[in-house]
Amino acid sequence: MSEEKSAHYSVTWQEEEYIHPPNDFVGQANLTDPKIFERFSLENFPECFKEFADLLDWDQYWHTTLDTSDAPCWKWFVGGKINASYNCVDRHLDKYKNKTAIHFVPEPEDEPIVHLTYQDLYRRVNETAAVLRDFAGLKAGDRVTLHLPMTPELPITMLACARLGVIHSQVFAGFSGQACGERIWDSESRVLITIDSYYRSGKLLDHKAIGDVAVEVAKKEGQDVDKVLVWRRYPGKYSSAAPVVEGRDFFMDELLKEYRGKTVEPVSMPAEDILFLMYTSGSTGRPKGAQHSIGGYLAYVTWMSKNIQDIHPEDVYWCMADIGWITGHSFIVYGPLACAASSVIYEGVPTYPDAGRIWRIAEELDVNIFHTSPTAIRQLRKAGPDEPEKYNYDFKHMTTVGEPIEPAVWRWYYDVVGKKKAAIVDTWWQTETGGFLCSTVPGLAPMKPGSAGPGVPGIHPVIFDDEGNEIPAGAGKAGNICIKNPWPGLMQTIWKDRDRFVSTYYGKYNTNPDSKDWRDWPYMAGDAAVLAKDGYVRILGRVDDVINVAGHRLGTKEIESAALTVQEVAEAAVIAAKDEIKGVVPDLYVALKPGFEASDELAAKISQAVSTVVGKIARPRSVHIVPDMPKTRSGKIMRRILASISNQTEVGDVTSLANPDVVELILKKVQG
Numbered sequence: 234m235s236e237e238k239s240a241h242y243s244v245t246w247q248e249e250e251y252i253h254p255p256n257d258f259v260g261q262a263n264l265t266d267p268k269i270f271e272r273f274s275l276e277n278f279p280e281c282f283k284e285f286a287d288l289l290d291w292d293q294y295w296h297t298t299l300d301t302s303d304a305p306c307w308k309w310f311v312g313g314k315i316n317a318s319y320n321c322v323d324r325h326l327d328k329y330k331n332k333t334a335i336h337f338v339p340e341p342e343d344e345p346i347v348h349l350t351y352q353d354l355y356r357r358v359n360e361t362a363a364v365l366r367d368f369a370g371l372k373a374g375d376r377v378t379l380h381l382p383m384t385p386e387l388p389i390t391m392l393a394c395a396r397l398g399v400i401h402s403q404v405f406a407g408f409s410g411q412a413c414g415e416r417i418w419d420s421e422s423r424v425l426i427t428i429d430s431y432y433r434s435g436k437l438l439d440h441k442a443i444g445d446v447a448v449e450v451a452k453k454e455g456q457d458v459d460k461v462l463v464w465r466r467y468p469g470k471y472s473s474a475a476p477v478v479e480g481r482d483f484f485m486d487e488l489l490k491e492y493r494g495k496t497v498e499p500v501s502m503p504a505e506d507i508l509f510l511m512y513t514s515g516s517t518g519r520p521k522g523a524q525h526s527i528g529g530y531l532a533y534v535t536w537m538s539k540n541i542q543d544i545h546p547e548d549v550y551w552c553m554a555d556i557g558w559i560t561g562h563s564f565i566v567y568g569p570l571a572c573a574a575s576s577v578i579y580e581g582v583p584t585y586p587d588a589g590r591i592w593r594i595a596e597e598l599d600v601n602i603f604h605t606s607p608t609a610i611r612q613l614r615k616a617g618p619d620e621p622e623k624y625n626y627d628f629k630h631m632t633t634v635g636e637p638i639e640p641a642v643w644r645w646y647y648d649v650v651g652k653k654k655a656a657i658v659d660t661w662w663q664t665e666t667g668g669f670l671c672s673t674v675p676g677l678a679p680m681k682p683g684s685a686g687p688g689v690p691g692i693h694p695v696i697f698d699d700e701g702n703e704i705p706a707g708a709g710k711a712g713n714i715c716i717k718n719p720w721p722g723l724m725q726t727i728w729k730d731r732d733r734f735v736s737t738y739y740g741k742y743n744t745n746p747d748s749k750d751w752r753d754w755p756y757m758a759g760d761a762a763v764l765a766k767d768g769y770v771r772i773l774g775r776v777d778d779v780i781n782v783a784g785h786r787l788g789t790k791e792i793e794s795a796a797l798t799v800q801e802v803a804e805a806a807v808i809a810a811k812d813e814i815k816g817v818v819p820d821l822y823v824a825l826k827p828g829f830e831a832s833d834e835l836a837a838k839i840s841q842a843v844s845t846v847v848g849k850i851a852r853p854r855s856v857h858i859v860p861d862m863p864k865t866r867s868g869k870i871m872r873r874i875l876a877s878i879s880n881q882t883e884v885g886d887v888t889s890l891a892n893p894d895v896v897e898l899i900l901k902k903v904q905g
């Protein structure tokens with residue numbers, strides 16, 4: 234790690250004391266065998282992962298656990314055939330037919346909670362698959378874009394696709410039509426599946442209109458969408474101002490009438506075929522489609538759900554993430570359902586209509602496993618620090634994911650939300666990795682507030698400095714966290730862009746691009762981290778141009794290129810400004826083309842452009858129109874200096890800049 238970077242990622246939290254998981258939790262935990270780490274040592278790699286695959290029902294058992302012939306695009310469980318929808322639904326019918334698979338909690342509190350049993354889910358997935366196959370003409374290997382919010386139709390549609398071997402690409406509902414359209418184009422989807430409307434903060438939002446924009450954008454890029462399938466939030470009633478395009482738009486509830494009771498045989502798919510694409514942000518403006526396999530991915534998230542989330546079939550499990558992000562795919566839909574859990578889906582905003590909503594839902598549904606992000610915890614703590622104790626629920630297990638959690642926030646989560654009775658796991662992982670990389674095993678190891686924990690069984694982390702030297706545990710120095718070995722949940726590649734995959738994740742530390750030996754291919758995650766003596770990892774943040782706003786992953790380049798669509802803007806730079814609730818938020822600096830004047834109207838217009846192009850979640854905290862960007866002599870914008878200005882930290886020595894004087898001007902403008 235260069236001087237500049239390690240200074241930037243200085244560790245400010247104290248090393249915390251261990252907290253041991255409650256005995257009641259340990260007594261019932263799925264994984265308490267201390268030999269687990271021996272079984273998953275590197276000597277036993279890759280065969281140890283058989284234990285993961287054996288949690289699934291295979292149509293045909295595989296012959297090769299790991300095929301490295303196309304390194305670093307690994308193939309897992311080769312020769313195996315499997316269907317993900319069968320594993321999440323059909324196989325539970327014998328034992329759990331009448332058990333709830335999905336509890337759907339609508340945002341309006343006067344709308345009843347919907348409890349879908351595994352039998353209901355089976356029926357709805359089959360009928361939906363029939364529409365996709367027989368009406369929309371979709372078949373194995375086709376891609377379809379979903380732009381769906383948090384209603385049961387989202388997992389139903391995903392599982393219907395999986396049943397057919399159709400590759401789903403779900404785009405977070407909060408993303409704009411522009412962002413969705415680009416993803417339709419990149420994935421070459423000719424079908425878009427959306428919904429007319431859904432609730433957020435008490436408002437029924439018009440969502441279909443955004444789908445129309447997406448179709449237009451995709452068309453301009455050269456991808457035609459010939460069918461838009463529209464779920465309706467209230468079947469039979471269209472709640473959108475957007476016109477229904479004859480011959481292109483169809484209401485799912487109407488189509489389904491033709492397919493009542495229809496069953497669709499799950500298509501037996503090769504394990505290493507693609508289950509889904511999940512677009513995520515990287516260092517360039519263009520989002521990358523993380524390509525996840527069927528067998529490896531499903532085996533990985535199922536094992537993690539069982540052993541790190543500690544899901545038993547009798548548990549009521551609530552992950553408050555959005556299914557539009559990887560956390561929801563892995564830990565609302567595929568993992569928990571493969572474990573026959575009852576999984577809760579909540580449509581709306583955590584603090585709507587008041588700070589007690591979440592705890593009321595937990596009480597009503599008897600939720601005993603709870604999973605959320607530090608941003609949500611901070612929000613809930615701010616809105617109602619004493620709310621949890623007013624409600625009668627019991628969590629045995631809680632998860633935090635998506636950003637580093639401050640020890641003080643961790644303690645509120647443990648003491649007040651968990652009532653000191655729940656084990657907490659701080660799970661560090663990424664869209665690319667399919668499932669957890671670092672976390673404690675909750676029935677085996679103590680928790681340490683602010684640290685994720687060691688690698689989970691089967692994952693062997695290492696921290697390298699910029700030269701590729703290993704930074705030993707306990708050295709107290711930050712470096713780039715890498716994983717020494719491949720694992721079944723790891724993405725196969727970036728959709729249609731193998732070169733970008735290889736250079737992004739392996740370019741820095743692979744020394745022999747022709748090697749077929751996995752030992753030559755440490756996976757570089759793109760996070761800075763420190764490794765304590767006890768093997769616990771503390772994640773400090775991204776080393777690349779990605780920022781995590783409220784746990785939503787955004788590319789600074791995407792925001793910058795959105796700002797550049799405004800014709801007055803000559804240059805744009807986004808930095809991560811610290812925020813009490815959201816962790817970080819984007820602060821946008823722009824310089825104008827000659828002849829244009831700064832004004833509040835122009836700043837508002839630029840902010841609006843970001844919202845339109847990327848989505849509301851990317852809207853900058855402020856737009857600073859500055860006379861010029863601080864630049865190195867080679868013309869590189871010094872984002873670090875802008876970040877110091879936004880975060881009111883020492884700017885440091887700027888004399889080597891090409892234009893040192895501008896720093897003073899910007900400081901005055903921003904800090905007054």
Ligand code: WTA
Binds near residue numbers: 633659662758773786
């Ligand atoms: C960050 C979300 C600290 C990290 C699952 C990573 C975390 C990025 C943690 C991936 C954690 C995720 N502690 N930081 N427990 N979990 N991150 O792809 O910077 O949306 O690289 O996946 O989130 O974000 P993504």
